[in-house]
Amino acid sequence: MGKNSNKKRKQKEAASRKQDTTADAETEVENKVETNVDDAAKVESASDDEGKGEVAAEADPETDADSDSDDEIAERKVTLPTPAATGPGAGNFVSDGRYRNKCRLLTLSSRGASPAQRHLLADLRILLPHSRKEQKLDLGRRGSSGSLADALREIAEIRRCDAVMYLEGRKRGRDGYLHLGVLPNGPSIKFGLLNVHTMDQLKMTGNCLQGSRPLLSFDPAFGDAAGHGGRPPQEPFLGLVRSMFVRIFGTPRGHPKSKPFVDRVMAFYYADSKIWVRNYQISQEAVTDAKEARSEALLRPYAEAGSKTSLVEIGPRFVLDPIRIFGGVFAGPTLYKNSKYVGPNEQRADMKRVKGDRFVRRQEAREGKRLRREATVMPEDPLGDVFR
Amino acid sequence: PRYKMSKKNKKQKQKQKVTKPSVTPPTPPPPPDLDEVDEAMTEEVAPPADHDDLVEDNGTSSEEDDEVEDDDDSQDGEHIESIRDIVVDDEDDEDADGEFAKEARALRKAIAEGAFDKVAMGGKGVLKQSGEENDEGEDEEEDAEEEESLMVSQQKPSDGINNVAAIRAASASLDFGLPFPETFDVTAAGSSSGLDARPEDGGLAPVHDDLKREVAFYNLALSAVHEGRGHCEKYEIPFDRPVDFYAEMVKTDAHMAKVKDRLIFESKKIDAFEKRKAGKEQKLRAKETQSNKTREKAMQRKDNLRAVDQYAKDVASRRIPGVVRDDDDDDFRNKGPNKKRVAMDRKYGFGGKKGRFKKTNKKDLADMSNYNERGNFGGIGTKTNHKKGNKRPGKRARDAARK
Numbered sequence: 001m002g003k004n005s006n007k008k009r010k011q012k013e014a015a016s017r018k019q020d021t022t023a024d025a026e027t028e029v030e031n032k033v034e035t036n037v038d039d040a041a042k043v044e045s046a047s048d049d050e051g052k053g054e055v056a057a058e059a060d061p062e063t064d065a066d067s068d069s070d071d072e073i074a075e076r077k078v079t080l081p082t083p084a085a086t087g088p089g090a091g092n093f094v095s096d097g098r099y100r101n102k103c104r105l106l107t108l109s110s111r112g113a114s115p116a117q118r119h120l121l122a123d124l125r126i127l128l129p130h131s132r133k134e135q136k137l138d139l140g141r142r143g144s145s146g147s148l149a150d151a152l153r154e155i156a157e158i159r160r161c162d163a164v165m166y167l168e169g170r171k172r173g174r175d176g177y178l179h180l181g182v183l184p185n186g187p188s189i190k191f192g193l194l195n196v197h198t199m200d201q202l203k204m205t206g207n208c209l210q211g212s213r214p215l216l217s218f219d220p221a222f223g224d225a226a227g228h229g230g231r232p233p234q235e236p237f238l239g240l241v242r243s244m245f246v247r248i249f250g251t252p253r254g255h256p257k258s259k260p261f262v263d264r265v266m267a268f269y270y271a272d273s274k275i276w277v278r279n280y281q282i283s284q285e286a287v288t289d290a291k292e293a294r295s296e297a298l299l300r301p302y303a304e305a306g307s308k309t310s311l312v313e314i315g316p317r318f319v320l321d322p323i324r325i326f327g328g329v330f331a332g333p334t335l336y337k338n339s340k341y342v343g344p345n346e347q348r349a350d351m352k353r354v355k356g357d358r359f360v361r362r363q364e365a366r367e368g369k370r371l372r373r374e375a376t377v378m379p380e381d382p383l384g385d386v387f388r
Numbered sequence: 389p390r391y392k393m394s395k396k397n398k399k400q401k402q403k404q405k406v407t408k409p410s411v412t413p414p415t416p417p418p419p420p421d422l423d424e425v426d427e428a429m430t431e432e433v434a435p436p437a438d439h440d441d442l443v444e445d446n447g448t449s450s451e452e453d454d455e456v457e458d459d460d461d462s463q464d465g466e467h468i469e470s471i472r473d474i475v476v477d478d479e480d481d482e483d484a485d486g487e488f489a490k491e492a493r494a495l496r497k498a499i500a501e502g503a504f505d506k507v508a509m510g511g512k513g514v515l516k517q518s519g520e521e522n523d524e525g526e527d528e529e530e531d532a533e534e535e536e537s538l539m540v541s542q543q544k545p546s547d548g549i550n551n552v553a554a555i556r557a558a559s560a561s562l563d564f565g566l567p568f569p570e571t572f573d574v575t576a577a578g579s580s581s582g583l584d585a586r587p588e589d590g591g592l593a594p595v596h597d598d599l600k601r602e603v604a605f606y607n608l609a610l611s612a613v614h615e616g617r618g619h620c621e622k623y624e625i626p627f628d629r630p631v632d633f634y635a636e637m638v639k640t641d642a643h644m645a646k647v648k649d650r651l652i653f654e655s656k657k658i659d660a661f662e663k664r665k666a667g668k669e670q671k672l673r674a675k676e677t678q679s680n681k682t683r684e685k686a687m688q689r690k691d692n693l694r695a696v697d698q699y700a701k702d703v704a705s706r707r708i709p710g711v712v713r714d715d716d717d718d719d720f721r722n723k724g725p726n727k728k729r730v731a732m733d734r735k736y737g738f739g740g741k742k743g744r745f746k747k748t749n750k751k752d753l754a755d756m757s758n759y760n761e762r763g764n765f766g767g768i769g770t771k772t773n774h775k776k777g778n779k780r781p782g783k784r785a786r787d788a789a790r791k
Binding site: 050093095097100127128138157182185186187199200201202205207208209210211212213214215216217218219220221222223224225226234236239240242243244246247250251252253259260261262265268270271272276280282284299309310311312313314325333334335336337338339340363366367370 | 430547548549550554564569570575576578579584605606612620627628635643646
């Protein structure tokens with residue numbers, strides 16, 4: 001920590017603080033809503049997005065990974081969690097069924113969320129026993145800290161939570177965003193929330209134990225499990241997303257509210273540049289004939305014969321469109337920005353533009369027709385005068 | 389344009405009314421020539437701020453997006469003298485008040501002629517035109533992508549940030565290297581889900597086909613479940629829930645009852661539909677088969693009778709009078725008319741017995757065999773002993789027997 005001089009450290013602090021605000025400003029500008037007066041000033045700084053991004057890029061390769069973490073510590077004045085003797089970070093972690101991997105998840109929504117979004121959050125709270133419920137977050141009311149990052153951090157610190165899931169609804173529920181973040185320094189991700197179907201839909205007939213630990217299934221695109229080597233993910237950020245999901249959507253072992261058997265599998269897939277989420281119930285049925293028995297035996301040579309595994313969807317189901325990954329807690333340098341992401345405002349504008357083009361095309365066609373009419377000279381009809 | 393014209397007129401009218409006492413009303417403008425349309429219109433028409441009314445909806449507004457967008461310009465704090473100003477009068481264009489009607493008509497005509505095309509296209513259309521032309525040239529080859537690009541905006545040259553080193557560092561900070569029992573983290577089998585692969589024949593990738601997508605999801609999840617079960621076996625974590633393990637479930641019993649009802653309803657619907665379909669089919673065939681059956685029956689009956697007659701003929705042809713063969717059936721011999729029939733005929737039919745029953749003859753007249761000289765009959769009240777006497781049948785019977 002003594003490596004850097006004070007001057008350099010202060011410069012970096014200033015840079016990081018600027019990065020915090022630009023990150024927020026980018027999100028505000030993306031949504032084209034001016035809620036806070038402060039943001040008017042921040043909008044201007046959004047234009048130097050490239051510059052700030054490059055600063056972030058410079059910062060990292062410039063110094064080694066170790067000193068980077070030191071700098072981060074210096075900037076944010078927060079100590080990295082030193083792995084405790086029997087904590088999860090330790091090499092001698094013992095997994096004996098007791099609650100050691102402690103994780104508390106804060107779940108809250110914004111004020112303008114639609115009923116579907118609120119029900120989705122309620123469903124997720126039921127499925128995640130390590131979640132803590134918090135009241136709706138109204139950024140306008142919170143006079144002291146105007147930014148989302150500060151607000152969430154504050155609430156999380158009050159409730160002593162390690163991770164945050166914030167469901168934001170804008171335009172009175174038309175657009176939804178899901179923010180996932182890990183405290184104290186961890187990265188955070190912002191997703192666009194699409195195609196939400198909640199559990200009350202009667203087409204989803206599955207049911208499972210409340211609090212049972214889910215099996216987290218990942219698409220091959222996410223690569224192999226972290227720490228187990230093997231294939232890398234299709235995109236580098238997917239590895240980070242996977243770790244985040246394991247932290248947030250996985251129930252810690254031995255949690256007091258968790259139940260013993262494995263009833264549910266929560267499946268994540270990566271397709272069409274988006275992340276699809278499904279929940280299935282694992283159900284065992286008696287095998288109906290010898291053919292099925294044989295195929296089951298091939299799939300599960302170790303299990304008892306005569307039963308067939310099948311999946312029934314429980315719900316909820318939704319699609320996450322990755323927008324950005326921040327290095328800090330809903331703030332900080334942008335680690336990943338999705339170039340393929342199109343915001344809902346832009347989508348709507350595009351659709352309207354298509355409609356507008358129709359009018360323009362029609363006008364052009366009329367103009368063209370008029371010109372053609374004038375330009376063409378019809379030859380005289382020799383028999384035109386025959387009939388009156 | 390008509391509606392917007394009326395609003396414009398209203399605004400102008402209101403402005404006129406406000407300034408009436410101080411300023412003399414302007415003389416109505418001369419009807420503008422078609423050639424001079426542009427200049428005339430730009431002079432007469434309201435200040436540039438109102439041009440937006442004519443331009444197609446450009447989407448941006450100074451009001452907050454959160455509020456409901458409605459075209460309530462008229463209420464924008466303008467001086468309202470009387471209720472008539474507030475009431476939307478669409479007859480503005482057609483009323484006898486000629487000063488603005490003429491203008492309106494001329495303006496409408498001008499628009500139809502195309503005087504404001506530049507304005508209409510100038511905002512966004514011009515730029516879009518060039519962009520569209522470029523894209524059209526490219527997109528001719530890939531029609532399928534054009535479908536998709538209608539949903540998603542045309543790819544602006546947007547930048548992405550991908551700080552791989554920082555991402556790796558961040559994910560490393562998240563992973564504590566926990567073993568499987570803690571994470572329950574499983575990867576599905578296969579090298580890729582195959583959902584993004586577009587088929588060579590063209591068409592959309594399987595992601596966009598709901599059924600294919602869900603089937604692929606199901607299979608991937610199932611493979612992950614099998615793998616997870618294997619891991620759990622290794623770590624001796626109980627996997628299967630016993631049937632008698634009762635605990636609170638994620639969905640309430642009431643909810644599951646509704647689900648069950650719905651399933652029953654759907655299965656009934658399917659059954660009814662299939663029944664109806666099968667019934668229709670059956671109806672089509674039923675008449676055909678029935679007619680076939682009756683025809684067959686009739687044919688059979690005919691054949692049977694014919695066969696019987698044929699056999700009788702054969703038997704008769706083989707019969708030699710006076711010789712009784714073994715296979716000669718009495719049944720096929722001519723029996724003549726029925727005996728009963730004959731008896732009835734004699735009694736009642738063919739004029740009966742010709743009615744001349746009571747006709748005597750010489751012989752019976754002179755018959756004295758029953759004459760009793762003594763003449764001691766019993767008298768009235770005495771019985772005659774039928775048993776001693778000669779039991780003779782009555783006259784009618786005797787006559788019938790005679791003939």
